[in-house]
Amino acid sequence: xxxxxxxxxxxxxxxxxxxxxxxxxxxxxxxxxxxxxxxxxxxxxxxxxxxxxxxxxxxxxxxxxxxx
Numbered sequence: 001x002x003x004x005x006x007x008x009x010x011x012x013x014x015x016x017x018x019x020x021x022x023x024x025x026x027x028x029x030x031x032x033x034x035x036x037x038x039x040x041x042x043x044x045x046x047x048x049x050x051x052x053x054x055x056x057x058x059x060x061x062x063x064x065x066x067x068x
Contacts, residue, residue, distance in 0.1 A: 054062075
């Protein structure tokens with residue numbers, strides 16, 4: 001009986017240790033990428049891929065053609 005309790009305690013302790021490592025690893029990654037600017041304007045030979053000069057007819061045509 002003592003052996004079973006000791007094995008249960010070891011598994012529980014291992015689970016707690018792994019949970020803490022995972023939690024603090026996530027916190028560290030969050031702190032690293034918290035001030036990372038993903039939406040800065042691109043530099044270099046960037047190409048604009050969206051054309052904003054569409055008429056309402058063109059937009060409806062695209063809407064119905066794609067079935068959205």
